[in-house]
Amino acid sequence: MAAIDRVRVMVLGDSGVGKTSFVHLAANNEPVRAPGWTIGCSVEVKLHEYKEGTPGQVTYFIELWDVGGSRNHRNTRHVFYNPCHGVILVHDLTNSKSEANLRKWLQELINCDMNNGYQENLSENLDVENLFGSTQIPILIIGTKLDLADDKPLSRRSKLATQFNAEEILLDCRQTRYLAAGTSNAVKLSRFYDKVIERRYNSQATSPYSERFNSTSPILPSKFYSSMHQD
Numbered sequence: 001m002a003a004i005d006r007v008r009v010m011v012l013g014d015s016g017v018g019k020t021s022f023v024h025l026a027a028n029n030e031p032v033r034a035p036g037w038t039i040g041c042s043v044e045v046k047l048h049e050y051k052e053g054t055p056g057q058v059t060y061f062i063e064l065w066d067v068g069g070s071r072n073h074r075n076t077r078h079v080f081y082n083p084c085h086g087v088i089l090v091h092d093l094t095n096s097k098s099e100a101n102l103r104k105w106l107q108e109l110i111n112c113d114m115n116n117g118y119q120e121n122l123s124e125n126l127d128v129e130n131l132f133g134s135t136q137i138p139i140l141i142i143g144t145k146l147d148l149a150d151d152k153p154l155s156r157r158s159k160l161a162t163q164f165n166a167e168e169i170l171l172d173c174r175q176t177r178y179l180a181a182g183t184s185n186a187v188k189l190s191r192f193y194d195k196v197i198e199r200r201y202n203s204q205a206t207s208p209y210s211e212r213f214n215s216t217s218p219i220l221p222s223k224f225y226s227s228m229h230q231d
């Protein structure tokens with residue numbers, strides 16, 4: 001049997017916004033019982049049918065790299081950031097600062113990739129829009145805790161989603177129905193995975209920056225955890 005190709009998607013956002021909860025729901029189609037505080041990074045892998053229902057249908061592994069959001073681990077997280085074939089940015093709809101901070105997460109990803117380590121003083125000088133525009137790395141924005149949001153922001157788009165022309169999903173990560181098969185959210189997620197696969201395997205990356213993002217991923221078992229969770 002032919003080996004199944006895989007892509008690596010980084011899941012980034014402030015501590016406590018719901019990254020682990022979202023990743024678990026997306027990978028297992030069920031809510032996580034008691035998400036722990038992620039130390040380092042945890043990886044969940046799901047099978048995805050690229051171009052499902054067409055003659056071009058192919059199965060891929062999607063690795064969802066859930067990176068702990070604590071500031072204490074900022075200097076060490078960069079080891080997880082390369083390669084990166086797609087980015088899921090997660091914010092909490094009840095905490096507008098977590099949405100504003102998504103730009104910082106993109107900057108951290110870019111800084112780390114360019115410098116092989118976190119260098120805070122460079123972040124001010126980087127033009128996130130231009131760099132992400134030139135790499136064309138697919139971005140998906142997730143707004144969590146919809147159940148707790150005062151005004152249900154179903155029709156509003158975050159600034160970042162508009163800037164990057166990215167799809168956006170707003171949900172309660174504790175409810176399976178928000179990502180149930182056939183829903184518009186499930187379609188958005190599937191379309192995002194398709195884009196990541198296309199970017200990884202079908203694009204002609206030319207800039208040194210994007211080539212670094214596309215470098216070969218280490219082989220992973222179909223499912224593993226590279227970190228400990230504190231329950």
Ligand SMILES: Nc1nc2c(ncn2[C@@H]2O[C@H](COP(=O)(O)OP(=O)(O)OP(=O)(O)O)[C@@H](O)[C@H]2O)c(=O)[nH]1
Nearest residue numbers: 015016017018019020021035037038069145172173
């Ligand atoms: N009500 C509600 N609670 C949520 C939702 N998503 C996550 N939570 C809760 O928010 C808390 C933090 O969720 P996590 O998934 O651990 O957050 P995280 O972003 O992975 O946090 P770090 O591991 O610190 O980076 C947990 O108590 C979750 O149950 C949601 O959509 N609605």
